[in-house]
Amino acid sequence: MNCQCAEIVTPGLLNLFDARQRVIDAATPINAVENVSLEQSAGRVLAEMVVAPLDMPGVDNSAMDGYALCLADYQAAPRGAGLPILQRVPAGAGVMLLPEGGCARIFTGAPVPIGADIVVPQERVTLDKRGHIHLEGSLVLGANIRRQGEETRMGTPLLAAGKFLDSASIALLASHGINIVAVKRRLRVALLSTGDELIAPGAVRSPGQVYDSNRAMLNVLLAQAQCDVLDLGVIADSPQSLHQAFEHAQTIADVVICTGGVSVGEEDHVRPVIEQRGGLHFHGVAMKPGKPFAFGYLGAEPSTCTPLMALPGNPVASLVGWQLLALPFIHAMQGRHLAALQCFPVTAGFSQRGPKGRCELLRVVLDWSQGSPVAQLAGGQGSHMLGAASQADGYLMINSETDVAEGEAYHYYPINQFVA
Numbered sequence: 001m002n003c004q005c006a007e008i009v010t011p012g013l014l015n016l017f018d019a020r021q022r023v024i025d026a027a028t029p030i031n032a033v034e035n036v037s038l039e040q041s042a043g044r045v046l047a048e049m050v051v052a053p054l055d056m057p058g059v060d061n062s063a064m065d066g067y068a069l070c071l072a073d074y075q076a077a078p079r080g081a082g083l084p085i086l087q088r089v090p091a092g093a094g095v096m097l098l099p100e101g102g103c104a105r106i107f108t109g110a111p112v113p114i115g116a117d118i119v120v121p122q123e124r125v126t127l128d129k130r131g132h133i134h135l136e137g138s139l140v141l142g143a144n145i146r147r148q149g150e151e152t153r154m155g156t157p158l159l160a161a162g163k164f165l166d167s168a169s170i171a172l173l174a175s176h177g178i179n180i181v182a183v184k185r186r187l188r189v190a191l192l193s194t195g196d197e198l199i200a201p202g203a204v205r206s207p208g209q210v211y212d213s214n215r216a217m218l219n220v221l222l223a224q225a226q227c228d229v230l231d232l233g234v235i236a237d238s239p240q241s242l243h244q245a246f247e248h249a250q251t252i253a254d255v256v257i258c259t260g261g262v263s264v265g266e267e268d269h270v271r272p273v274i275e276q277r278g279g280l281h282f283h284g285v286a287m288k289p290g291k292p293f294a295f296g297y298l299g300a301e302p303s304t305c306t307p308l309m310a311l312p313g314n315p316v317a318s319l320v321g322w323q324l325l326a327l328p329f330i331h332a333m334q335g336r337h338l339a340a341l342q343c344f345p346v347t348a349g350f351s352q353r354g355p356k357g358r359c360e361l362l363r364v365v366l367d368w369s370q371g372s373p374v375a376q377l378a379g380g381q382g383s384h385m386l387g388a389a390s391q392a393d394g395y396l397m398i399n400s401e402t403d404v405a406e407g408e409a410y411h412y413y414p415i416n417q418f419v420a
Contacts, residue, residue, distance in 0.1 A: 044164075045335050049157055067125055191229055192245055201213075255307050270310050307329070342417050348374070
C-alpha cells in the first residue's frame with residue numbers, strides 16, 4: 001500500500017514524507033569497521049558481504065525419522081518379504097554405505113547412506129515378526145531427503161552488506177560455522193535536554209519543575225538502535241550554555257540529538273545557536289505532534305560537519321519525531337538497508353475534527369472484537385500526554401483538512417516497525 005499521501009501544508013513547513021527523505025538523503029554512512037564474535041553481533045550492521053564457506057546441508061540428510069532404502073531393492077523383493085533392517089544411522093554419524101538388500105533405521109538430520117534414494121517416515125512403516133519393514137502409501141523417489149547444497153552452495157552470497165543482524169541472521173551464520181563477523185562501528189550519539197525546568201526522575205520536585213522524561217526515553221531508544229550514547233545531561237536555557245554543550249558534543253560524537261528549546265519562543269535558543277555554529281537543513285515539519293523538529297549540522301561545511309537533530313520538548317512530539325525522522329537517519333548513518341514505511345487501511349471507531357495545515361498522527365489501539373480491526377483512541381492526544389503513547393499499538397494518520405468520520409478507513413502505521 002502507498003503510505004504517502006497528498007497534503008495541504010502550512011507555508012514554511014515541510015511535508016512529513018519530504019522531510020523523512022531529506023534526512024535519509026543527507027546521511028553519510030560511517031566507514032569504520034570492527035570484527036566481533038557472533039555472540040556480540042546482535043543488532044549490529046554487516047560491513048561486508050558474507051559468502052557461504054560450505055554447502056548447506058553439508059551432505060544429503062534425512063528430513064524425517066524413518067527408514068532409508070533403495071526403492072528398487074524394495075520393489076524387487078518377493079511379495080510380502082519386505083526389507084531387513086541392517087543398519088542404524090543416528091544424527092552425527094558419518095556417511096555410510098547402505099547394505100545391499102536391506103534398509104537403514106535413520107533419524108532426522110542423519111546422513112543418508114550411499115545407495116539409499118528415499119526415506120520413508122516411520123509412521124508409514126510396519127514391522128513384521130522378523131523385523132522386516134513393510135511400506136504403506138505411495139513412494140516417491142528422493143522423498144524426505146535434504147540434498148547437499150539445496151539451501152546454499154559454498155561460495156554463494158549468504159548475507160549482504162548493510163544487513164541488520166537479527167536472531168535468524170545470526171542462526172544462519174552459526175549454521176555455516178561462522179563465528180566472527182565484520183560489522184559497522186557503533187554510532188556515537190551525544191544526547192542532551194534543554195530547559196531550566198527539567199529535573200532528574202527521583203529528585204524532589206518544586207512547583208514549575210518537570211521530570212526529564214525525554215532523555216530517559218531517548219537513552220533507551222538509542223541503545224535499542226545499537227548506538228553508544230554520550231549523555232550530556234540537562235543544559236540550561238541560555239545561548240552560552242548551548243554553545244558550550246554543542247561545541248563539546250561536536251568533538252565527541254558522530255550525531256547530536258537534543259530535545260526542547262526548538263520552537264520560536266523567547267526562551268527557545270536552539271535554532272539560533274545551531275545557525276551560528278553550523279546551519280539548518282530545515283526547521284518545521286507539517287505533522288502533529290512534532291512540528292518544531294529541526295535538522296541541521298554543527299561545523300563550517302555540511303559535508304564535514306556533525307549532523308544534529310533537534311526534537312521538540314513535548315514528550316510525545318519528541319517520540320514521534322524520533323520514530324519517523326531521527327530513527328531512519330540513524331539507520332542510514334549505520335549503513336542499514338531501509339525498509340519502506342508499512343501501513344494498511346483501518347476503520348476509525350470514532351469521529352473528530354481534522355487537523356489544519358498538517359497531518360495528524362493519532363495514537364490508537366486496534367479493537368479486533370468484531371473480527372476486523374477498528375481503531376480506537378488510546379487516550380488523550382495532547383503532545384504532552386504519554387499515557388496514550390504508552391498504550392498505543394499504532395498511529396492513524398489523518399490528512400490535513402480532513403475530518404475523522406466513524407466507519408471510514410484511514411492509514412494505520414503499526415508502531416512495532418519503529419522498534420530499532
